Amino acid sequence: MSKPTIVWFRRDLRLADNSALEAALREGGPVICLYVYDETPSLRPLGGATRWWLDKSLAALSADLETRGSRLILRRGLAESIIHDLVTETGAGQVTWNACFDPGYAERDGEIARALKGQGLGVRIFNGSYLLDPGKVVTKTGGTYGVFTPFWKAAILQVKAGHPKPAPASLPAPEAWPGSEALSDWGLHPARPDWSGGMIGTPGEAGAMTRLEAFVAKALPAYGAQRDIPSRPGTSGLSPHLHFGEISPRAIWRAAHASSAPADQRAKFLSEIGWREFNLNILNTRGDVTRRNVNPAFDAFPWREDPQGLAAWQKGRTGYPIVDAGMRELWTTGIMHNRVRMIVASFLTKHLLIDWRHGESWFWDTLTDADMASNGGNWQWVAGSGADAAPYFRIFNPIRQSETFDPEGTYIRRWVPELAGLGPKDIHAPWAAPALARAEAGVKLGATYPLPMVDHDMARKRALEAYQTIRKEKD
Numbered sequence: 001m002s003k004p005t006i007v008w009f010r011r012d013l014r015l016a017d018n019s020a021l022e023a024a025l026r027e028g029g030p031v032i033c034l035y036v037y038d039e040t041p042s043l044r045p046l047g048g049a050t051r052w053w054l055d056k057s058l059a060a061l062s063a064d065l066e067t068r069g070s071r072l073i074l075r076r077g078l079a080e081s082i083i084h085d086l087v088t089e090t091g092a093g094q095v096t097w098n099a100c101f102d103p104g105y106a107e108r109d110g111e112i113a114r115a116l117k118g119q120g121l122g123v124r125i126f127n128g129s130y131l132l133d134p135g136k137v138v139t140k141t142g143g144t145y146g147v148f149t150p151f152w153k154a155a156i157l158q159v160k161a162g163h164p165k166p167a168p169a170s171l172p173a174p175e176a177w178p179g180s181e182a183l184s185d186w187g188l189h190p191a192r193p194d195w196s197g198g199m200i201g202t203p204g205e206a207g208a209m210t211r212l213e214a215f216v217a218k219a220l221p222a223y224g225a226q227r228d229i230p231s232r233p234g235t236s237g238l239s240p241h242l243h244f245g246e247i248s249p250r251a252i253w254r255a256a257h258a259s260s261a262p263a264d265q266r267a268k269f270l271s272e273i274g275w276r277e278f279n280l281n282i283l284n285t286r287g288d289v290t291r292r293n294v295n296p297a298f299d300a301f302p303w304r305e306d307p308q309g310l311a312a313w314q315k316g317r318t319g320y321p322i323v324d325a326g327m328r329e330l331w332t333t334g335i336m337h338n339r340v341r342m343i344v345a346s347f348l349t350k351h352l353l354i355d356w357r358h359g360e361s362w363f364w365d366t367l368t369d370a371d372m373a374s375n376g377g378n379w380q381w382v383a384g385s386g387a388d389a390a391p392y393f394r395i396f397n398p399i400r401q402s403e404t405f406d407p408e409g410t411y412i413r414r415w416v417p418e419l420a421g422l423g424p425k426d427i428h429a430p431w432a433a434p435a436l437a438r439a440e441a442g443v444k445l446g447a448t449y450p451l452p453m454v455d456h457d458m459a460r461k462r463a464l465e466a467y468q469t470i471r472k473e474k475d
């Protein structure tokens, strides 16, 4: 009988369309599925919201394996020594996995692969998380695309979505199962306090597929028009599923292409998946986008140190209703609508002049889809320091944004209930509402709801002046 193969699950928590698992099954011997809660110091620890999601996702994967006569072996610690020990315990002859591309993984995984090969084991590594390998889409001169549109035009030509590979009906078990830790002992679900009551989503492969099917049937046909309205379910909600690899981007690609939605709507949706690929490429070539400015001119930007301002932003108490609605949605549910992410990120970096890295860290801890490439890339896009960034002088006006994308104030009323009594004309800027309208709505500024923490015109002017200082240094 062939030796067992270890499949090291990482950010590919699914059984369908999983190249590492398929390769293990092809070996013909027993398959041992492993998940390591990796505590390697050079890797960024997970945030609270992603730990919550991971807990449920691992439970789902474990249950899916059990119905197929298999198990998920859980171990916590340093991946390098855990894999080494498991190979010794099981006599495994091969190890397969799908790559992680975040900073620190390539070097560390390379070391693990070299050590295993040195012991005579077979090692197979795949890309299960992206449509294309990072670095595959290059300009005519072999460089990295710094602008999205030409990148995506070139990328589309290379995508091969392939055929669906359904989850295996069963997995061959080893003669004896190696020991596993208990998921509940990992403490991923928050306790004392358990803040997770409002978290949204159904982690796991089945939840991802249900989401995809519902989105394709209901929202994809009008995606372009609906995707910017935060009060409506106009987007796919797939980002945490994609982050944890509960669904493959190729399956999403195939489902979008197979749908009867208008071609322009499908193309718009897939271009958002394209931004995910673009951000990965930037991460791959420019290094750690979560810590370093992609545009080094921003290293000299005069950010303000303002812990109180940061705390007001985090808690959703800035006095700008659309900003506060977004920050409270994030805190309660672990997600925030993309349009509102742009508004709150602009507010932090331009209105408060607080370093985007503080915002990136807060999102890292509170988003269930927190992802180094996409979070860092988007924060830098808004701040103006990134590749293909919005020009710095494009400073979102939170009142205009609110009037345009939440015209009736439906989204604000949901998340800022103390303003619910204000009408659509007054809810976007309660300080400018007639005193009578505020009184009738029970709104007392400075008491029931904060006064705006900065004046928009002053903040805009201050941000542009700050930007001039780095422009001068550059010139």
Ligand SMILES: Cc1cc2nc3c(=O)[nH]c(=O)nc-3n(C[C@H](O)[C@H](O)[C@H](O)COP(=O)(O)OP(=O)(O)OC[C@H]3O[C@@H](n4cnc5c(N)ncnc54)[C@H](O)[C@@H]3O)c2cc1C
Residues within 6 Å of the ligand: 227, 235, 236, 237, 238, 239, 240, 242, 243, 269, 272, 273, 274, 275, 276, 279, 336, 337, 338, 339, 341, 342, 345, 363, 367, 369, 370, 371, 372, 374, 375, 376, 378, 379, 382
């Ligand atoms: C400041 C800021 C921080 C962000 N941080 C993250 C993050 O940590 N993780 C994350 O996945 N997305 C992040 N985004 C991008 C975007 O907000 C989310 O991907 C999107 O809101 C997820 O909702 P959805 O799945 O319904 O998206 P849909 O509109 O249905 O889009 C489909 C998929 O495309 C991808 N996508 C869409 N927009 C973007 C984008 N701008 N950049 C990269 N991928 C995109 C996502 O995987 C998403 O699931 C951030 C955006 C901003 C402005």
